[in-house]
Amino acid sequence: MNSGLDGVIVADTAMSEVDGEAGRLIVRGHTVEELVATCGFEGVAALLWDGFAQGGGDERAVREGFASARGRAFAEVPKLLQAAKGLTPVEGLRVGLGMLADSELMPHHYLVCGALPVFLAALLRTSEGKSALAPDPTLSTAQDLLRMIRGQRADAVFEQALDAYLATIADHGFNASTFTARVVASTHAGLISSVLAGLCALKGPLHGGAPGPVLDMFDEIGSLERASAWFDDAFSKGTTLMGFGHRIYKVRDPRADVLKNTVATLPQTAGRLAFAVEVEKSAIAALRRYKPGRRLDTNVEYYTALLLEALEIPRSAFTALFAVGRSAGWCAHIFEQEKGGRIIRPQSNYVGPRPITWGGSPRR
Secondary structure, three states: OOHHHOOOOOOOOOOEEEEOOOOEEEEOOEEHHHHHHHOOHHHHHHHHHOOOOOOOOOHHHHHHHHHHHHHHHHOOHHHHHHHOOOOOHHHHHHHHHHOOOOOOOOOHHHHHHHHHHHHHHHHHHHHOOOOOOOOOOOOOHHHHHHHHHHOOOOOHHHHHHHHHHHHHOOOOOOOHHHHHHHHHHOOOOOHHHHHHHHHHHHOOHHHHOOHHHHHHHHHHHOOHHHHHHHHHHHHHOOOOOOOEOOOOOOOOOHHHHHHHHHHHOOOOOHHHHHHHHHHHHHHHHHHHHHOOOOOOOEOHHHHHHHHHHHOOOOHHHHHHHHHHHHHHHHHHHHHHHHHHOOOOOOOOOOOOOOOOOOOOOOOO
């Protein structure tokens, strides 16, 4: 038995392969590098759903479905804002998804993927004392999400960067949130409940909470001259480095370079990117010194932090924004599980006491 199910194959999937030895991510037969170069978020969703759901294989249909769903979701925003007062963005998304009924006539995969960006933008706008903006059905998910957050259209290069991010993170094997969604889907609880379960798993800091702390690390380091000493101090205290290491990848996470290259396309990021690259070198060197028996390298969260910072997304919303992109993958895995999977019901190895004979009267 492997703790954390390390290395355990629990199912076949046609969605994605995470090759940890080669540092490669394949989504429905395409490398992540190819997908981001040729597809936007809607295109990746269409690819993931091909053969499983309405809109599968048809990017235009997915874009139209998402646009319609954003409009439907906006009707729920007043109730969401009332119910989500004082909550974090990801907690607010949890409340919002809980408001979506299984009786909805709109295809639920469209509804979920359309609702999350609308809910997130509304939560962020109102947290700043501004009014939530209605969605624009003529725009893509990335374009409309940035517009609803900022109050106006962003430059195309920023819209393209967000689109690349959403496409990059849309699916990634049987990670904790995806597996959680599949477990719930195996009970035939329905897509909305299954996605909600995945979102709850993502909320945990060991799964979805690292990009913000990467920026906190940058803030603490301050200057390149302090980087090496900062890492020495961190390791002496047993501090976990955010943005490094991965359960599956034994080499560099391929998504890290995809997002690093995306950051490089944005204006006024050269200095921050150069700083991050040098800090990364110091971190890798420290990991080699202090953990010589383990291969820990840069993961997706390191350059995610830099990209979302450049897009002016608040750190508190990083996990919630991740959910917007990952929702397409959650839906795909839910479809796959419902189509061919039995209820997921593993067994445990009991290590408690054996049956005990009580003296006297039975306990009540």
